[in-house]
Amino acid sequence: MITVSNNEANRVAKLLNLKRSEFDEKYMEKGMHDLMLINAIPCHFLSNNKCSIYQDRFEGCREFPALHLPYFQKRLFTHFMHYNRCPIIFNVIEQLKTQLLFEK
Numbered sequence: 001m002i003t004v005s006n007n008e009a010n011r012v013a014k015l016l017n018l019k020r021s022e023f024d025e026k027y028m029e030k031g032m033h034d035l036m037l038i039n040a041i042p043c044h045f046l047s048n049n050k051c052s053i054y055q056d057r058f059e060g061c062r063e064f065p066a067l068h069l070p071y072f073q074k075r076l077f078t079h080f081m082h083y084n085r086c087p088i089i090f091n092v093i094e095q096l097k098t099q100l101l102f103e104k
């Protein structure tokens with residue numbers, strides 16, 4: 001799930017010429033701890049296999065798959081969820097399997 005900050009929601013609502021309330025109603029849902037999340041998978045802004053708001057995409061999108069951030073092991077569920085969709089994650093996992101002498 002993509003989390004969206006208040007500033008990001010304001011920015012993208014403006015980009016789409018929507019009132020913030022319209023943007024929230026159409027694209028957002030509340031997650032745990034009142035986090036705002038994109039309410040659809042795949043994301044509304046995915047069009048022809050490309051991000052239609054690429055220059056204004058959310059921080060979570062910019063960081064994905066976040067392999068450069070600490071606590072890789074705490075995001076294993078996400079990594080394995082995207083293993084067969086994301087070539088970056090696939091290649092990193094396959095390299096780790098080789099380096100860690102993983103056997104089938």
Ligand code: SF4
Binds near residue numbers: 051
């Ligand atoms: S990069 Fe764009 S299409 Fe992909 S999840 Fe983020 S906003 Fe949606």
